[in-house]
Amino acid sequence: MAVFFCLLFWVTPISAATLEDRVVEHEFANGLKLLMVPRPEAPTFTAYITLGVGSVHETSEHRGMAHMLEHMLFKGTKTIGTTDYAKEKPLLERIEEVGSRLDALRARRDADPEEIAALEKELADLQQEHQQFVVKDEFARIYAEHGGVGYNAFTSRDLTTYLINLPANKLELWAAIESDRMKNPVLREFYTERDVVMEERYRAYETNPRGMLFEHLFANAFTLHPYRNPIIGWRSDIENLTLEQTRDFLHRYYGPVNTVIALVGDIDPPAAIAMIARYFGDIPSGLPVPAVSDVEPPQRGEKRIQVTFDAEPQLAIAFHKPTLPEHDDYVFDLINQVLGQGRSSRLYRSLVLEQQLVTAVQTFSAPGSRYPNLFVITATPRHPHTTAEVEAAIYAELERLGREPVSAAELERATNRLRTDRLRFLRGNEGLARMLTFYQSVAGDWRYVLTYDEIIAEIGAQDVMDTARRWLHAGNRTLVTLEREAQEQ
Structure with a gap:
């Protein structure tokens, strides 16, 4: 499968033929996979953390969960994103209790509108009170203050990725922040963020012609396989996501056994291995994401x-x-x-x-x-x-x-373009990091890329x-x- 990536850094070219010799691999006892490519030409590095968990792994009980968790994991930890977690925690528990009662009440056909309105006001008041403890965008602020650029995340049907580009001397800062996010995430502002996701769905699908076109295409092309569902979930899915389900999905699958880290740039592999062992090594493995058992039946007509x-x-x-x-x-x-x-x-x-x-x-x-x-x-x-x-x-x-x-000319032109595109993203730190984590997660081994050109040339x-x-x-x-x-x- 051809994959094309935007590149932020252009450094010494690397070919698939030499890539195998340059990738340093390490697997930790808890299942965390680390892939490194030292490139000392510039004093920066790119870090990709890819979890092999995407919307394809959701069931009808929690569609939209992976995308929702991408939003929630920007909210901070017990030490990041809060002014005082000890005081915040009891309020978070009250917000969850009221929010859960409100969700259950809304699901009832015979619900009393006045009772719903009263709970909505109580939840809104609690959320307003909670704002005194919230520090917005703290991850982004810390990274930016230390020279980080390109801080982002994305969820696909197959995986979820968090990425950042940093100066070479900030590897320990990255390890401390990202291990804390994996160990101590706090799903604060859940109900307000759920509303944000519903608005995102409205803009991207329900009022967007291209989004609507593709949503109908995938939902009808697949009759059984979960690829038929939008990554963001259907509106009713988002409305019914619960904090309890989200927390369970997080603790079950967002662990080292499903995680691949790629570090590409000015790094020292032995030192990086030791540092990641120190920060990530004590995190429980988590459960391997089960393979999707649904098999799309052959299509029998247009x-x-x-x-x-x-x-x-x-x-x-x-x-x-x-x-x-x-x-x-x-x-x-x-x-x-x-x-x-x-x-x-x-x-x-x-x-x-x-x-x-x-x-x-x-x-x-x-x-x-x-x-x-x-x-x-x-x-x-x-x-x-x-x-x-x-x-x-x-x-x-x-x-x-x-x-x-x-024609031979068309075939040669297509083959050359695939090779050129591949070499282009292999040249960039970010493109290479993304390629390594993508193929390790989806194909089961990043080495898929090593034989790609040879196979293409034989077609x-x-x-x-x-x-x-x-x-x-x-x-x-x-x-x-x-x-x-x-x-x-």
Whole structure:
């Protein structure tokens, strides 16, 4: 699977051929995995902490939990983010007790509105009182004061990552902060943050045409597998997340046994190992995240969905496909290049330049990588052309891909572009750290990247034709169109 990353630092190039010799690995007794690449050229380092826990690991009882925890773990610990935790703790307990009662009452159909209103006021008053103990954005402030940049986190369907770039002499500061976050997190401001997440969902999905398009695409392409669910959760999921469930999910899975740390930059591996052992070594392992047992059944026919939304028409087409390390997944990386990457790609030349049917066309794999996923094509019709015209033009190119061999020049161009993109992110500290933790978590071994170019180079035109015919057909596709409601004449 091709992965492209934004790079913050450009340092001495590193190739896949030399990467194996430069990565220093260490696994601690509690299961924590550490991957290091020393690069002393600049006095900085990038740190990635990746937990192999994402929305794919949620059940119907706690969808949206992984994303919610990403928000909550910015709130601090017993020593960070509070003015006085000893005084704060009893108030947090009262907030949880009232919030839990309010959630239970709201879930009842016969609930008394006046009783709900009274509990809402009590909760609001407690939360207001709690603000005297809250120190906002304390992690970010500490890192910024010590030269940190790029402090961030993200949740995907497959994993959750926290990252920062720091001066080389701040490794112990990082270890102290991040081990404290793993040992002593405090889920403060839970109910207010839950409201923030619901607003985020409203803006990103419910009032966003592209978010709505993809939400419908994934929910309909998958009938069983949890890849069908949005990372943020459905609205009712967020409304019903509880503090007790969130804490249980955190303590169960956010432990060393599911964690990979990558340190890339001006570091001394033996010293780093000793330091991480000192700060992280006494953290309980936690429970390994169980593999998802749901297996998506084969699709038996085309699915077509039309979404009515007041926005410019769009369409998205998805085809089920294997994921890494299956051979067809490598082939799809080439198909992605040939069809949709760059101005020389087939779909761009045909739909944008020659026929002028669309203003934009994209291809990519989604929504995750740990389990079989989708090859997706999206397009925005150029007025006055319709989604039906664009759909027909896309199918013509897919049919051609399975009927005619890709030219040697196209295949070479696609192979070279994949290699160039890969080398580009291997050059940056952040790109390399992200690559190491991603493949270690999703593929089970970061060494997946070492043989990638060799396998890609062995794929020929016949492989592309066979893979296209095997997967890019009507019975395996899901189509979602987003259209304005028809106006009455």
